[in-house]
Amino acid sequence: SGQFFLMAGPCVIEGEDMALRIAEKVQHITDKLQIPFIFKGSYRKANRSRLDSFTGIGDETALRILAKVSREIGVPTVTDIHESGEAAFAAEYVDVLQIPAFLCRQTDLLVAAAQTGKVVNVKKGQFLNGESMQFAVDKIKQSGNDNVILTDRGNSFGYSDLVVDFRNLPAMRSFGVPVVMDVTHSLQRPNQASGVTGGQPALIETIAKAAIAVGADGLFIETHPTPATAKSDGANMLALDRLEDLLIKLTKVREAIR
Amino acid sequence: SGQFFLMAGPCVIEGEDMALRIAEKVQHITDKLQIPFIFKGSYRKANRSRLDSFTGIGDETALRILAKVSREIGVPTVTDIHESGEAAFAAEYVDVLQIPAFLCRQTDLLVAAAQTGKVVNVKKGQFLNGESMQFAVDKIKQSGNDNVILTDRGNSFGYSDLVVDFRNLPAMRSFGVPVVMDVTHSLQRPNQASGVTGGQPALIETIAKAAIAVGADGLFIETHPTPATAKSDGANMLALDRLEDLLIKLTKVREAIR
Amino acid sequence: SGQFFLMAGPCVIEGEDMALRIAEKVQHITDKLQIPFIFKGSYRKANRSRLDSFTGIGDETALRILAKVSREIGVPTVTDIHESGEAAFAAEYVDVLQIPAFLCRQTDLLVAAAQTGKVVNVKKGQFLNGESMQFAVDKIKQSGNDNVILTDRGNSFGYSDLVVDFRNLPAMRSFGVPVVMDVTHSLQRPNQASGVTGGQPALIETIAKAAIAVGADGLFIETHPTPATAKSDGANMLALDRLEDLLIKLTKVREAIR
Amino acid sequence: SGQFFLMAGPCVIEGEDMALRIAEKVQHITDKLQIPFIFKGSYRKANRSRLDSFTGIGDETALRILAKVSREIGVPTVTDIHESGEAAFAAEYVDVLQIPAFLCRQTDLLVAAAQTGKVVNVKKGQFLNGESMQFAVDKIKQSGNDNVILTDRGNSFGYSDLVVDFRNLPAMRSFGVPVVMDVTHSLQRPNQASGVTGGQPALIETIAKAAIAVGADGLFIETHPTPATAKSDGANMLALDRLEDLLIKLTKVREAIR
Structure with missing residues (x-):
């Protein structure tokens, strides 16, 4: 249809009810706007600053919830993996395997993800330019898998800021x-002295509009009914009840560039 | 009208015929699209890397050409000044005084520009964030002049690159x-070993679309009938015959965000 | 003795003869200067840009060479690991496990390395400041291992440069x-268009002297008899026959700050 | 003598007594250590963030104090200028004219400073690498003045930090x-929200030692009897009574690299 697609969901799977509720709500909104939707949820957070940060509710429990969301709501799902051994395991439950930005150069991980035959979404390292991601694409395609997505999540700009x-x-x-x-x-806003990453949620619309205007094929947005109580990354999440308004605005920008 | 405005012209005034020809052509295009147009031309380049770089055809000669463009084509004009003593002098010929990015913190220059009563366009330093430009606005307003424009021209990103x-x-x-x-x-692309700044003209549309999408009030685009033969900054100029197509696309994005 | 220590060796273990020859030569030099020496060699390169880059001679073969170097030359050894499953395996052969900079936030990897009881050397991410490494130290110490070393390898500065x-x-x-x-x-010089990282070997002395002057406890220097023919990272290696002269200069700086 | 030289003094000339007192004290210390000393003081601050920041006690008053310091204490002096018209004026009072970092590309200013015949000290722009300063040196030498000094004051690293x-x-x-x-x-620490630049005085020794270790010919250190009460830049000044201890340490590093 020429519309962009949306990867959205909570940062981490906190429980079944919450996951289903978010997926259903987003599915309802995206259906109306004819936006293809992929439900996103991490089953584990592997690179938190602090050992005492919340990391998940159990790997298999969380992956089963992702599979249930897919079955009940009828949407594909995406989750991130961190070591090569997780690829085949996670691939039993989800449709898209995501490679975290810090790990986008880890050959073993990219190859293992590619070999599952699932779509592989590689996040661009905060230390790389777009051109450099050619090597990640090549590693996956040369492993026999042509289903690659690339995602930009900004670049390091000094120690405690990112710039897109x-x-x-x-x-x-x-x-x-x-x-x-x-x-x-x-x-x-990484590397805050507290070990808890900060954010600037008021700028979500700014970044999203610019991305659609320059031709992004999809958007990745973490959303939560009540970001302030989310167990991870609440600082930058979009409140779920503001999603529809944002997507309507973005759909207009998308139409303008077609 | 809700439309954005355009500051456009050659980098530096190379001669009367060229200036009139560019202004007339841009005026013709912007009239059709109802885009307010301000003709831009430097009367002197004061911060070239090399002493043997082209710096202009003579200050007064160039300023008189700017005044003639204004009179004959019926458009306001903008030029940049570099020391406080130039403010009153340049203000006799143009409508907008522009403060170069490297100089946006020079209090004497800002105050002198403000005191002419002309519109003052301050370029944001490559080393500053948007918030910091509050101080430039304050200096001008506290000098009795409320007609301020702020312009973003990117930020230093390593030694030889800029990021917006x-x-x-x-x-x-x-x-x-x-x-x-x-x-x-x-x-x-600053600080190239040759002392001649490089560029990436293919990305003009990318940056312009993103800017309009996030609400920029105006665009600044240097344009030349034949950028390859321009006497300054040819590396990033837009070929004049590609301007109309670009502005049509941008007008659609502008409409989408209204 | 108040002297600094040295981690040195080839980038990757290319073969037994080469490893023994480098270790013996460095051991001879460092003995004279009373510099404690740890022999460094990667048994596999896991994050090369390209799938067709040289990655090693076989994991176990390379690790056995490291063990042999330790036995025959009488020096401790260090090698880098990339996934948690490699920690216990590599720990059978070497004295220090090194965590690559891109992976310094991977909790599972840090904990697995810590649990071997070996010394853990964590490289600071190119996207982190020194203060942020507190979290890596905590993860290792809270896993019951107090033997932590931290290594700085510069910070991203634009896309294709690093700054210390x-x-x-x-x-x-x-x-x-x-x-x-x-x-x-x-x-x-990362992210070169070729996919092969560049370098500036003439500046080795500059960075090393500044590090010792500000109190570094150790230096990490890759060295090779003929850097131009090294199978990895040759661009920045120090020619082995220049090592002694460098260490003599650095010893003088070290004495000056005691 | 192989010793480094020192440019030191208060940020801005606050008054005659203070200037003489600082100069005498520094002269006493540097005499003992055989460190050539140039007294530094700005006669005006031209690029403060805020219009209400302290900018000086009057240009001529301050310049006369600099001349008196030179005469009475027997040391050369340095001050910074901001527009080309100030060059000849300031040159009547001081020995070295300093070009601020933001202005190091302003050709008219460099040429005017050069034409006074005084030593010209150009600060490297926060947005430039060392190699780029060749163009500043060339502009001065091509104006007939070979007495050039270049000074590094760090590079922009994100919006609110500098890195050397x-x-x-x-x-x-x-x-x-x-x-x-x-x-x-x-x-x-530039661009703080308050409009008042922050600092990290505990790191003065770190930066100074590294600079001497890599071969800096001179150091520039602002010092004040009571930094907390200084009228400008107090955040990074060295307390005057800590200067001797620092210079003794640096002299040892200097001897180590000879």
Whole structure:
């Protein structure tokens, strides 16, 4: 239809009811706007700053919830993996395997994800430009899997800030793969002294509009009914009841560039 | 009309015929699209890397050409000044005085520009965020002049690259002044070993679309009939015959966000 | 003795003869200067840009060579691991397990390395400041292992350059752990269009002297008899026959700050 | 003598007694250590963030104090100028004219300073690498003045931090001119929300030692009897009574690299 697609969900799977409720609500909104929707939820957080940060409710429990969301709501799902051994395991439950930005250069992980035959979504490292992601695409395709998505989540800008360089979107689109803007993590304020990452949720609309205007194929947005009580990354999540309004605005921008 | 405005012209005034020809052509295009147009031309380049770089055809000669463009084509004009003593002098010929990015913290220069009563367009330093430009606005307003424009031309990103941080546009718009995206200089590749700044003209459309999508009030685009033969900054200029197509696309994005 | 220590060796273990030859030569030099020496060699390169880059001669073969170097030359050894499953395996052969900079936030990997009881050397991420490494130290200590080393290998500075921020050395020393400057990788020029990282070997002495002057406890220097023919990272390696001269100069700086 | 030289003094000339007192004290210390000393004081601050920041006690009053310090204490003096018209005026009172970092590309200013015949000290822009300063050196030498000093004061690193890239010192020394590390301004924390620049005075020794270790010819240190009450830049000034101890340490590092 020429519409962009949406990866959305909570940061981490906190429980079945919450997951189903968010998925149902987003599915309802995206149906109306003819936006293809992929439900996102981490089954574990592997790179938190602190050992005492919340990391999940149990790997298999969380993955089963993702599978149930897919079955009951009728949407594909995506989750992130961190070591090569997790690829085949997670692939039994989800449709898209996501490679975290810090890990986008880990050959074993990319190859293991590719070999599952699932779609592989690689987040661009905060230390890389778009052109450099050619190597990640090649590693996956040379492993026999052509279903690659690339996602931009901003670049390091000093120690405690990220900047989105929109030149990277056309650079990555030139590889012939869908390109996603991760609005949520692009707005992180990393390396805060507290060990808890900060954010700037008021700028979600700014980053999302610019991304659609320059031709992003998809958006990645973490959303939660009550971001302030989310167990991870609440600082940048979009309140669920503000999602529809945002998507309507973005749909207009998308139409303008067709 | 809800339309954005355009500051456009050659980098530096190379001669009367060329200036009139560019102004007339841009005026013709912007008239059709109801885009308010301000003709831009430097009367001197004061911060070239090399002493043997082309710096202009003579200050007064160039300023008189700007005045003639204004009179004959019926458009306002803008030029940049570099020391406080130039403010009153340049103000006799043009409508908008522009403060270069490297100089946006020079109090004497800002105050002298403000005191002419002309509109003052301050380019954001490549080392500053949008919030910091509050101080430039304050210096001008506290000098009795409320006609301030702020322009973003990207931020230093390592030694030889610039990145546009689109968060700075809403930050600067919050001061209640018009905000412009300088598409041309945002795409510079500074500090090349040759002493001649490089560029990436293919990305003009990317930066311009993102800027309009996030609410820029105006665009700054250097344009030339034959950028390859321009005497300054040819690397990033838009070929004049591609301007209309670009503005049509941008007008659609502008309509989408209204 | 108040002297600094040295981690040195080839980037990757290319073969037994080469490893023994390098270790013997470095051991001879460091003995004279009373510099404690840890032999470094990767048994596999896991994050190369390209799938067709050289990645090693076989994991176990390489690890056995490291063990043989330790036995025959009488020096401790260090190698890097990339997934948690490798920790116990590599720990059978070496004395220090090194965590690559991209992976310094991966909790599972840090905990697995810590649980081997070996010394854990964590490289500071190119996207982190020294203060943030407190969290890596905590994860290891809270896993019951107090033998932590932190190594700085520079910070991302634009897309294709790294800068060493010497403020990070005292910041990391404040945690009460030894701090190492990785001279070799700090001088990388990442993300070159070719997919092969560039370098600036002439600056090795500059970075090393500054590190010792500000109190680094150790240095990490990759060295090779003929850097131009090394199978990995040759661009920044120090020619082995220049090592002694460098260490003599650095010993003088070390004495000056005692 | 192989010793480094020192540019030191208060940020801005606050009054005659204070200036003489600081100069006398520093002269006493540097005499003992055989460190050539140039007294530094701004006669006006031209690029403060806020219009209501303290900018000086009057240009001529301050310049006369600089001349008196030179006469009475027997030391050369340095002050910074901001527009080309100030060059000849300031040159009547001081020995070295300093070009602020934001202005290091302003050709008219460099040429005017050069034409006074005084030594010209150009601060490297926060947005430039060492190599780029070749163009500033050329502009001055091509104006008939070979007495150029280059000073590094750090590089923009994100919006609110600076990093010193020590690779720039050998790069600038390769032009055959003395190179100075400005320890004070390298430690600034710019663009704080308050409009008052922050600092990290505990790191003065770190930056100074690294600079001397890599071959800096001189150091620039702002010092004040009571930094907390200084009228400008107090955040990074060295307390005057800590200067001697620092210089003794640095002298040892200097001897170590000879």
